[in-house]
Amino acid sequence: MSVVQKLLQVNWAVVLLICALAGIGAGMLYSAANANMDPWAERHLVRFGVLLVLMIGVALTDIRVWFRVAYPAYFVTLLLLIAVEFKGTVGMGAQRWIDLGVIQLQPSEVMKVAMILALARYFHSLSLEDVRRPLYLLFPLFLVLAPAGLVLKQPDLGTATMLTLVGGAIFLLAGVRWWKFLLVGAGVGAALPVAWNFLHQYQKNRVLTFLDPSSDPLGSGYHITQSKIALGSGGVFGRGFLEGTQSHLNFLPEKQTDFIFTMLAEEFGMVGGLILLGLYLLVFIYGFAVALTCNNHFGRLLALGLTVNLFFYVFINIAMVMGLLPVVGIPLPLVSYGGTAMLTAMTTFGLIICVRVHKDISIPRRGLQGEVI
Template sequence: MTVTSLSLGAPPAVGLGEKIWRVNWGLILVLTAIAGVGVLALYSAAGGRFEPWAAKHAIRYGASLVLLLMVAFVHPKVWLSLAWPLYVFSLLLLIAVDVAGKIGMGAQRWLVIGPLQVQPSEIAKVAVILVLARYYHGLTREQAGKFLYTLAPLVVIMAPVALVMVQPDLGTALMVMLGGAALLFVAGVRLWMFLAAAIGAVGCLPIAWTFMHEYQRKRVLTFLDPDRDPLGAGYHITQSKIAIGSGGLFGKGFLKGTQSALNFLPEKQTDFIFTTFVEEWGMVGACVLLALFTLVLVWGFSIALRSQHHFGRLIALGVTAMMFLYVFINTAMVMGLLPVVGVPLPLVSNGGTAMVSVMFACGLMIGVNVYRDAQLPLAR
């Protein structure tokens, strides 16, 4: 009698129809709704015009949606094998930025490749998630909790953080660091290591202060005392608070935001797009948008719980943590709860590389559900 793979306990091959059924179409619908909010907000920020932001945002989302679906149907073993090459590629791009990147708004964060302007730090966020998921996929729970096995992941996280800080881009560096730490936590790293790291970070604050740029120091001081320089370093956050407060419960109405229309609100199409939206749609609109993001997070946790392989579970949790950090840091920043560090609101803020990286990451997460019962080799 021939022994089949099914009799050995291997899951049967998943057909194309079953793969299509396993795609989280509800999640894709929610992502589309969030991107639609972005188009509305950018249309309003431009004074009721599709140019220069809203039309490009819609086109980018359409192309990114195709990318998401392509990524979702790729077997996780492919991403398992490509994790390190993608990570090394992202580091090379970050080095290229530091050597010959485009300078804008006092920072060197972009590479100009023909007609495209790429921000490699956004790519690095996803690459770190892939490498850490691959690494911990090859460890037992006991090994993951040992300090010795934490050294390599720390290097993986801190290498792009250091390169991003050189640009300088404190917000993205913070995102990579916190996102990596979140993945270490769910992978099984012991709590005492996080406490030790936190104590060490507090002890290094005086040293870090000396290495910070002057504008970064001003942002921190303005966060601690918003009224110390209302027309200088505190101008951004002061105008943002005025716009959010003036929106009230139901907002001023579509295309009726004054802070944005009269250009009192800086970076209204990127970092402060949430403020632009809330001024016109009020607290109700803000709650609806945050509810959409919450659905994305809930779906991410659900996908992680259903995955039968550790690699997919860690990818889903890593992408979920990344989305949470995006939303939390951006919204807290524009409300004055955190210093202004330049983190976009995913799928709402204007920006091509950020959208592509977020949709690529969501494609990885949906792919985990499509291949949730796949058998993957152990590799580090």
């Protein structure tokens, strides 16, 4: 298939949808800086412009290339996570970034995509009967738990939880039986009292604040209290662009990253929030549609896993700012400020489009012993 043919297979309406999400992000970052493009909105748009080209490049790359590089990409990212332990940059009380010279990279964000690639390749090589044998699940368990453990040590409970949730979702989509999830869930539930003792104090405070936000409104409960005030003050139609009092009077913390949806809801109200959610819903529908129409197992699992990952990003971030989940550092894709987060999101979109462009390409399903399934 020529490059021109591949370009014709790209759903450009979805590309415009992605541009719309990034545009909303730029608008909110402009507002967050009190009607100033610096320091967030301008960088956000420049990054998006560069990464839009990367996204198209990822989409046009033969899906068999992504199949071949799935394991190398995973283990390189795993090495970067290990490197963070020794040479990582500390920011906001956590050691999560590594300086690569041209960029401050957060390997835990990249790992979300690399892990999905590796799991999709592994389960592509298994028959349904093999998937249901516990012995064949040991390697993919390692693929999930190794990075989750390293990320938890940084500490980053939110990202570690996301890695585990997305990994579990791919296990389910690959055909692992329900009773195994129930067994793991029971084990996790039994281990929670022990795990509680290993949490950092600020993590315990976040959980306790989630259960009772009014217990410390000026301390650990400050973030969520101010977020709820901003959400409520927006009403149905909002206070108007650049008119949010909670954000512009600096009551709302991290308004350019984790709490950017709160600022949007304050300025544009429930209507603005629902419009943004509607745009994300269209992205999810597209991702699932791509998976259902793909003719190779690797592509199906890849598109499903990436779409589920995007869903968790959006769901956890919005549920967090509404007080439905404990506060964790999960950005809103293409709206929150952040270089690595945008890199991850644009690579995700590129891979989903790649599955659509190459949906009719056959990738031989050879089992672990080399036999054709």
